Amino acid sequence: MRRRAIITALAAAGLGLAAPAVHAQGSAARTLRFVPQAGLSSLDPIWGTQYVVRNAAALVWDMLYGVDSQFRPQPQMAEGHAVSPDGLVWTIRLREGLRFHDGEAVRGRDVVASLERWMVRDPMGQMVRALRQDLAAPDDRTVRLVLSAPYPKLLHALGKQAAPCAFIMPERLARTDPFTPITEAIGSGPMRFRADLWEPGRRAVFERFPDYLPRPEPADWLAGGKRIEFETIEWTATPDPAAAAALLQAGEVDWVEAVLPDLVPALRRNRAIAVEIADPMGAIGALRFNHLHPPFDDVRVRRAVAMSADQQDYMRAVIGSDDVLWRRSPSFFPPDTPLYSETGGEILSGPRDLDGARRMIAEAGRAGSEVVLLNATDLAPLRAMAEVSEALFCALGFQVVTENMSWGELALRRARKDPPGAGGWNVFHTWHAGADCATPAAYTAIRANGPDAWFGWPQNEEIEAAVAAWFAAEDLAAERAAVARLNEASMAFMTWVPTGLFMSYQAWRRNLSGIGKGPMPLFWGVAKT
Amino acid sequence: MLAYIVRRVLATIPVMLVVAFFVFSLLYLAPGDPAAVIAGDQATPQDVERIRASLGLDRPFLIRFGEWLWRIMQGDLGVSIFTNLPVSHMIAQRIEPTTSLMILTITLAIAIAVPLGVVAAWKAGSWLDRAVMAFAVFGFSVPVFVTGYVLAYIFALELDWLPVQGYTPLSQGFWPFLENLILPSVALGSIYIALIARITRATMLEVLAQDYIRTAKAKGLGSGGILFLHALKNAAVPISTVIGIGIALLIGGAVVTESVFAIPGLGRLTVDAILRRDYPVIQGVVLLFSFVYVLVNLAIDLLYTVFDPRIRY
Numbered sequence: 001m002r003r004r005a006i007i008t009a010l011a012a013a014g015l016g017l018a019a020p021a022v023h024a025q026g027s028a029a030r031t032l033r034f035v036p037q038a039g040l041s042s043l044d045p046i047w048g049t050q051y052v053v054r055n056a057a058a059l060v061w062d063m064l065y066g067v068d069s070q071f072r073p074q075p076q077m078a079e080g081h082a083v084s085p086d087g088l089v090w091t092i093r094l095r096e097g098l099r100f101h102d103g104e105a106v107r108g109r110d111v112v113a114s115l116e117r118w119m120v121r122d123p124m125g126q127m128v129r130a131l132r133q134d135l136a137a138p139d140d141r142t143v144r145l146v147l148s149a150p151y152p153k154l155l156h157a158l159g160k161q162a163a164p165c166a167f168i169m170p171e172r173l174a175r176t177d178p179f180t181p182i183t184e185a186i187g188s189g190p191m192r193f194r195a196d197l198w199e200p201g202r203r204a205v206f207e208r209f210p211d212y213l214p215r216p217e218p219a220d221w222l223a224g225g226k227r228i229e230f231e232t233i234e235w236t237a238t239p240d241p242a243a244a245a246a247l248l249q250a251g252e253v254d255w256v257e258a259v260l261p262d263l264v265p266a267l268r269r270n271r272a273i274a275v276e277i278a279d280p281m282g283a284i285g286a287l288r289f290n291h292l293h294p295p296f297d298d299v300r301v302r303r304a305v306a307m308s309a310d311q312q313d314y315m316r317a318v319i320g321s322d323d324v325l326w327r328r329s330p331s332f333f334p335p336d337t338p339l340y341s342e343t344g345g346e347i348l349s350g351p352r353d354l355d356g357a358r359r360m361i362a363e364a365g366r367a368g369s370e371v372v373l374l375n376a377t378d379l380a381p382l383r384a385m386a387e388v389s390e391a392l393f394c395a396l397g398f399q400v401v402t403e404n405m406s407w408g409e410l411a412l413r414r415a416r417k418d419p420p421g422a423g424g425w426n427v428f429h430t431w432h433a434g435a436d437c438a439t440p441a442a443y444t445a446i447r448a449n450g451p452d453a454w455f456g457w458p459q460n461e462e463i464e465a466a467v468a469a470w471f472a473a474e475d476l477a478a479e480r481a482a483v484a485r486l487n488e489a490s491m492a493f494m495t496w497v498p499t500g501l502f503m504s505y506q507a508w509r510r511n512l513s514g515i516g517k518g519p520m521p522l523f524w525g526v527a528k529t
Numbered sequence: 530m531l532a533y534i535v536r537r538v539l540a541t542i543p544v545m546l547v548v549a550f551f552v553f554s555l556l557y558l559a560p561g562d563p564a565a566v567i568a569g570d571q572a573t574p575q576d577v578e579r580i581r582a583s584l585g586l587d588r589p590f591l592i593r594f595g596e597w598l599w600r601i602m603q604g605d606l607g608v609s610i611f612t613n614l615p616v617s618h619m620i621a622q623r624i625e626p627t628t629s630l631m632i633l634t635i636t637l638a639i640a641i642a643v644p645l646g647v648v649a650a651w652k653a654g655s656w657l658d659r660a661v662m663a664f665a666v667f668g669f670s671v672p673v674f675v676t677g678y679v680l681a682y683i684f685a686l687e688l689d690w691l692p693v694q695g696y697t698p699l700s701q702g703f704w705p706f707l708e709n710l711i712l713p714s715v716a717l718g719s720i721y722i723a724l725i726a727r728i729t730r731a732t733m734l735e736v737l738a739q740d741y742i743r744t745a746k747a748k749g750l751g752s753g754g755i756l757f758l759h760a761l762k763n764a765a766v767p768i769s770t771v772i773g774i775g776i777a778l779l780i781g782g783a784v785v786t787e788s789v790f791a792i793p794g795l796g797r798l799t800v801d802a803i804l805r806r807d808y809p810v811i812q813g814v815v816l817l818f819s820f821v822y823v824l825v826n827l828a829i830d831l832l833y834t835v836f837d838p839r840i841r842y
Contacts, residue, residue, distance in 0.1 A: 246793070
């Protein structure tokens with residue numbers, strides 16, 4: 001018996017106080033106590049696109065399709081689909097017996113309303129919306145989408161893991177304006193959200209939905225049968241990482257989603273705890289250029305920065321001394337994913353050439369230019385990368401003006417297209433979740449479509465042609481060829497500089513089994529003894 | 530007295546108005562944008578703008594302030610931008626842990642610090658006095674979060690006597706409630722104990738030098754009677770003033786303590802709201818803290834009349 005249990009019993013008996021709640025062993029095994037990366041403050045996965053919201057939503061809501069670990073969309077709520085020979089008409093049939101948590105059956109019109117709302121907010125959804133001629137539900141189990149041009153990646157769009165996911169909600173909720181949050185969390189997923197127990201930002205409780213119909217296939221990421229072994233999953237956000245680690249050591253929680261590298265040695269000394277990399281696809285660090293203004297409007301200057309930047313400097317600044325947590329990556333795509341390509345990446349993997357870079361900058365007539373570097377000081381990885389860039393730009397002979405600010409301020413500032421001296425900017429750092437970069441599906445940052453591109457507004461026809469080739473590809477070989485071409489074009493144009501791939505640890509008590517690695521915590525298949 | 534209390538309560542209204550104006554203005558001027566946080570990294574500027582408009586953040590300052598003030602006057606603190614829940618509901622969810630933590634900390638601090646200060650003054654210059662003062666310096670010098678981590682490491686992780694973190698409501702039993710609050714209260718109370726002990730000692734030294742104390746000793750009154758019946762009562766006014774001032778320290782300290790011990794209180798609610806720029810929640814909580822602070826000051830002023838009957842309002 002643990003010492004605290006004895007003390008508790010003595011205190012209760014001796015003081016004549018109310019007996020503490022004692023959970024039976026079976027009850028404890030039926031509850032999973034999880035510490036998420038952040039507190040859950042919203043439960044509308046379309047309105048708010050934070051990862052923590054997406055992760056919670058994946059318990060509550062289901063999708064027509066879901067990607068597996070090879071990024072292949074597999075049927076989920078869909079029984080199957082048919083595409084007309086010209087690729088313009090998609091008919092999706094729903095599985096029989098699907099129910100929402102309020103007891104209502106899932107109908108075609110729920111799907112239509114949900115997709116209509118999702119299409120407004122999601123970049124891939126917006127592409128579908130632009131092609132949509134009709135989206136209707138001829139009957140309760142059928143949805144029909146008519147397009148003006150073929151869109152072979154429709155199932156990717158419907159099943160992708162990148163937020164916002166195409167979750168299916170009851171029509172009454174899905175009719176909510178996409179820029180206004182829904183007021184109830186009613187889905188048809190494996191877990192029901194206990195709104196009555198929700199303490200926003202701190203605690204969220206999910207209980208098993210008895211009427212959930214898992215698919216017969218084994219679970220694989222968002223695909224397959226999402227069988228939950230627990231009656232209850234309790235999320236308790238612990239903003240202090242040291243407190244979260246202490247909780248895990250004390251056995252007060254079962255699983256911590258994100259663990260600081262500093263705390264890992266102490267956790268590893270505890271035999272009851274397992275520590276592993278959470279997501280091998282990690283995050284790709286990015287040095288983002290503003291293509292509208294000098295000096296980075298010239299591709300020679302951007303390439304000069306790339307040929308002199310050392311990913312090791314960036315990654316050690318972000319991670320520290322734990323070299324397990326980062327990888328060199330001469331690519332815009334995460335390693336070990338089906339489409340990974342290093343074509344054209346020699347500029348990042350070859351020897352660093354500071355003198356050559358200075359010469360190229362001089363040839364471009366940009367030597368000694370002023371560079372406005374936006375530094376988000378409240379996010380440690382971004383601050384660390386900005387410090388490395390500041391030193392690099394100085395070494396390249398630029399006059400660096402570092403503007404320190406919060407991420408919230410940076411998010412506003414980066415949208416400004418004004419010249420750097422008039423409230424604009426030249427460079428900032430960010431990162432992109434590796435899983436979101438595994439295909440061009442939801443990879444907004446890879447695009448170079450000028451005014452419609454992500455911040456920095458790069459414009460390059462070769463890149464856009466490669467993206468279009470991926471969207472049009474009908475098999476894996478064609479997709480790989482398109483991505484190799486995309487990587488090469490992006491390296492040549494140096495849309496932005498990948499500063500390395502970094503990862504994080506997760507930790508859990510060894511009495512849990514079935515914890516997988518992926519872009520989000522996957523609760524299906526996890527069990528506790 | 531009653532008229533004084535009514536006057537003081539009425540005087541809180543302009544104070545609260547000024548606080549409300551400052552809080553609203555500061556948040557309006559502070560950089561950052563909740564719409565950008567909600568929209569996420571992939572959102573277009575147009576998306577962010579639409580969310581900002583749906584939240585009403587694109588309207589002029591005076592209109593937003595006027596509407597907010599009007600709602601406050603009707604007892605409506607608004608709705609959280611992120612959770613879509615009423616701010617009053619969110620405060621109600623979080624007020625019990627913070628109140629419990631503060632009451633237990635104050636009780637603990639007074640129970641320990643006042644006797645320590647009295648004894649230190651009585652034995653001024655002795656090893657006991659120096660030990661108390663050394664403890665006070667230590668209490669002042671070590672930040673709450675360091676004390677918190679050390680206590681959690683020793684008593685929760687190593688000895689396994691108390692839980693690492695969390696909060697159990699009183700309704701689930703007194704011991705479960707208490708065991709979660711012992712470490713946070715000690716951590717938060719250490720600064721407070723140091724402060725009160727020092728003030729008590731200093732004030733008591735002054736009082737103990739008074740003629741009437743010497744007279745009491747000459748009459749053969751025992752040490753306990755002299756210290757706690759005569760001297761302490763006369764030293765109570767400055768001590769209670771410091772306790773009142775310390776409430777502000779407690780509010781600030783509670784924010785840190787609640788983070789270290791993962792207590793779901795108002796401190797954490799405030800920090801989370803600030804990080805996300807959830808303006809209605811920040812405004813509501815700061816107003817509440819200000820109101821509590823004003824009330825505590827009023828209570829302290831009234832306590833003066835109890836300790837010193839010469840004081841009249």
